[in-house]
Amino acid sequence: MWTRVGRRTAAALLPLALAVSGGLAALAHAPSARAATAGPCDLYAAGGTPCVAAHSTTRALYGAYNGPLYQVRRTSDNATRDIGASAAGGVADAAAQEAFCSGATCLISVIHDQSGRGNHLTQAPPGTWKGPEAGGWDSLADAKAAPVTVGGQKAYGVFIAPGTGYRNNKTNGVATGDQPEGIYAVVDGVHYNNWCCFDYGNAQTTNTADAPAIMETVYFGADRQWGYGDGSGPWVMGDLEWGLFSGVNAGYNPDPPVNHRFVTAVVKGESNHWAIRSGDAQAGGLTTVFDGQRPKGYHPMKKQGAILLGIGGDNSVSGAGTFYEGVLTSGYPSDATEAAVQANITEARYAPPGGNPTPQPASQIVGSQSSRCIEVPSGSAANGAQAQLADCQDADRQHWTYTAGKALQVFGNKCLDASGQGTANGTQAVIWDCHGQANQQWNVNADGTVTGVQSGLCLDATGAGTATGTKIVLWSCNGGANQKWNLRS
Secondary structure, eight states, X not given: OOOOOOOOOOOOOOOOOXXXXXXXXXXXXXXXXXXXXXXXXXXXXXXXXXXXXXXXXXXXXXXXXXXXXXXXXXXTTOOEXXXXXXXXXXXXXXXXXXXXHTTSOXXXXXXXXTTSSXXXXXXXXXXXXXXXXXXGOOBOXXXXXXXXXXXXXXXXXXXXXXXXXXXXXXXXXXXXXXXXXXXXXXEEXXXXXXXXXXXXXXXXXXXXXXXXXXXXXEEEEOOOSSOBOSTTOOEEEEEOSSSEESSSSSSBOOOOOOOOSEEEEEEEEETXXXXXXXXXXXXXXXXXXXXXXXXXXXXXXOBOOEEEESSOTTOOOOOOEEEEEEEEESSOOOHHHHHHHHHHHHHHOEEOTTOOXXXXXXXXXEETTTOOEEEOGGGOOOTTOBOEEEOXXXXXXXXXXXXXXXXXXXXXXEXXXXXXXXXXXXXXXXXXXXXXXXXXXXXXXXXXXXXXXXXXXXXXXXXXXXXXXXXXXXXXXXXXXXXXXXXXX
């Protein structure tokens, strides 16, 4: 049978007595220091390490914040609208976005800084690496590409496909030089790749990789070019420029892979000391992955205080991921403060857009005509690899999970995709980074067919082929045995 992936958790309840200083409350749009319901930045302030930047498209990060969370821009007429929370301190008003963007493509043009310091994130300019837009600028995220629920209410994250990026090179109050800071991000645990660099945090203002130790960010992904950990990833690591680091050693450190549907990723640093922490953003606490000295050549740090999202410090644009919320702090947060923040994150109840059912085993897709399985050839995780028939084996390349969002997911972060959003007969069925759009959504039908939500076409063994290597395409449904599939757990 087909199963839907997810995780049902009970949110932990942690009473917190807050004595919040009023340092940022006087700034424009910043919340009262005595918020009725604490947000992450209230907790950081109570711990003596206030937020100097706070970004989220899903919820307010202060208990009394009532300013804009992000701005969307319609591509049809370039009109813009700020999207705020549905109530002070609450979840984003997704209905406002959907009404404004109805029938049109919208991009996330600004991610507002909730701290009041004006550290907003906007379209990233070119650096050593060029983005795909005119003049080498990066792309902006599709505002509809990352639906999620927070506390049962719909919201939208920031979907970073390769080439998408945000940056602010003129910030206020962000750590520079060897000053201490903390960073956390909540990200999608199944949307990542093995390239550089899905980062969030403190970067250089030059957009070039001209020295080590000039940045300090959270990285999430499975890149092994520099630092890496156990298994095949993904890992939470720190991008410190001239390399990703998983600990004190350049290259390998014994960090476990992170396998949660939603991930809390933490990097924090002070003079010749830094730490990497991670946790399940739906339940439980944080695990300290590394806590120790800086790598050789990274003391003192020479941070420059820019902020970026989705790219490397030199505008490396090949990373992928989905960002929901994150902050930068002034000062090195204590583990106790981070424990309170993690409890607040789990209480927010992040869940996939279709609900959060219990995870089930992945299935093989077996052809009724051929008795062979649909697989990714050679176990390739490359975008664009076309699915094909092969002798059935107990192998990851043949294990498909039907998610709550109607995706057919393989390798944990790739989805079956109608190539090029095609709707014509012969469109290739390929794998691609999961993004939740209609060309990656499939209906699994009682008659054994699997049809594309966007196209209405059936998965088809091309030419009614039965041999190993027969390619899988989309074709008008015709009742043929080469369009019928049995699902085997």
